[in-house]
Structure formats: C-alpha cells, structure tokens
C-alpha cells in the first residue's frame with residue numbers, strides 16, 4: 001500500500017516534470033528530494049529558474065530555493081506535530097486559530113506543482129534599473145506567475161543563509177523579514193498564484209502589527225505574509241538553529 005502510494009506520487013511528479021512547457025525550454029525542471037525531520041521523504045519539484053540567470057546567479061538561487069523549501073518544510077512539520085498547542089501558533093496566528101491555513105501555505109511552498117511560475121534575472125519591466133533599492137519584484141499584471149530577482153539581491157551581505165540564523169546578533173523580533181534568502185523568497189512565492197492561490201496577502205506590517213492581529217483573534221493571521229514569515233523563522237530558530245532555545249528576542253511565554 002505504502003509503496004504503491006509512493007509510486008503514484010513519483011509517477012505524478014515525473015509526469016509534471018516531463019510535460020512540455022511551451023516556449024519555456026530554457027527552464028530547469030529537475031526535482032529535489034527533501035528529507036523531513038521525521039525521516040520520511042517526499043519529492044518536491046524545483047522552482048523554475050529562467051535562462052537569464054547565468055550560472056553564478058542560478059547556482060545561488062538553486063541553493064536559496066532549497067533553503068526556502070527547508071524552511072517551509074520545518075514549519076509544516078511543526079504544525080503537523082504540535083497543531084494548535086504550539087506556542088508559536090498561538091503567538092503568530094492567535095490563541096484560537098486553526099492551523100489549516102498556514103499548513104496549506106507551507107505545504108504548497110514545499111511541494112506544490114510549479115506550473116508556469118518562473119524566476120528570472122533580467123529586468124523586463126525595468127524596475128531593477130529605475131526603482132531605487134529594489135532587490136526584486138513580482139511581475140503582477142505583466143506576468144502573474146513571474147518574479148524578477150534584481151542584481152541587488154546578490155550583492156555581498158544582502159541576504160544570509162539559513163545556517164546564519166541566530167548568528168551575527170540576529171533575533172526574530174529585531175531582524176528584517178527579508179534578511180535571509182529563504183525568508184525573502186518565501187515572501188516572493190506568496191505573491192505567485194501558482195503557490196498561494198492568491199490567498200496570502202499583506203494585512204499586518206511588521207512584528208507589532210502581526211502580534212496585535214493574532215491577539216485580536218483576526219482570522220486573517222493564517223493568511224498574512226509577515227505572520228507566516230515570522231512563524232517559519234522563529235520555529236526554524238527554535239528547532240534547528242539553536243535547538244530548544246531559538247533566538248526570538250522576546251520573553252518566552254509572551
């Protein structure tokens with residue numbers, strides 16, 4: 001039973017990878033096997049990277065997406081294991097919240113079919129060239145499944161890797177939500193309907209608003225971009241980076 005389920009899963013994924021992508025022959029369609037903390041494995045499709053990303057940029061993006069999947073998988077597994085009793089769930093999504101929404105979002109980031117979504121390194125909308133400080137952008141109505149990553153994203157010191165979480169004075173409360181490649185790309189995937197089904201939005205802006213929204217029992221918390229990012233990185237800090245301690249930067253129990 002188990003192996004036939006696995007076979008079905010693998011066949012399904014192979015069919016997705018092998019399906020023709022009209023006009024997108026340049027897109028990478030390899031698959032990555034992710035091992036979850038429970039020791040089981042599932043195959044997850046890679047995020048498609050456009051040929052405008054040269055080998056240097058493409059390799060960094062591949063690593064960054066692997067970390068994004070890791071971040072989402074750790075969050076998903078935490079939700080499956082602890083459900084509503086998790087203090088992180090109570091903190092970021094509310095004391096009486098359901099985990100169904102964040103669980104769906106993180107599962108889709110980790111494992112949903114990638115369809116026609118695409119990450120590119122050229123500047124088709126000229127936003128990298130003309131918008132001061134933009135490190136990337138969702139293409140919105142110009143190409144709703146596409147995201148541009150500007151050269152600025154690759155600048156030295158701009159983004160950190162997950163193994164730097166809890167290092168260099170970082171705290172979840174005090175750190176920017178786009179400090180890490182994984183948290184930055186998590187946010188960018190939330191904008192892409194192929195992943196988020198257009199259900200994740202910006203309702204709260206920053207730490208205080210996220211906590212305020214959860215405290216009020218606002219049901220949008222589980223669909224809020226910042227709440228989802230803070231939850232994911234706080235759980236990662238606590239479970240992986242500095243196990244059993246984390247680096248929240250706030251009093252535990254608050």
Ligand SMILES: *[C@@H]1O[C@H](CO)[C@@H](O)[C@H](O)[C@H]1NC(C)=O
Nearest residue numbers: 053054055056057121151154
């Ligand atoms: C790739 O593109 C970046 C940014 O445009 C550039 O700095 C880098 O030198 C390029 N790498 C290669 C191998 O061409």
Ligand SMILES: *[C@@H]1O[C@H](CO)[C@@H](O)[C@H](O)[C@H]1NC(C)=O
Nearest residue numbers: 124125127138139140141142
């Ligand atoms: C869409 O393209 C137009 C024209 O190239 C550009 O001005 C606009 O900023 C683009 N929209 C987004 C969301 O980038």
Ligand SMILES: *[C@@H]1O[C@H](CO)[C@@H](O)[C@H](O)[C@H]1NC(C)=O
Nearest residue numbers: 094095096214215216217218
């Ligand atoms: C959660 O539910 C309990 C029991 O129904 C209620 O007393 C409490 O006010 C609720 N809290 C929020 C934030 O909605």
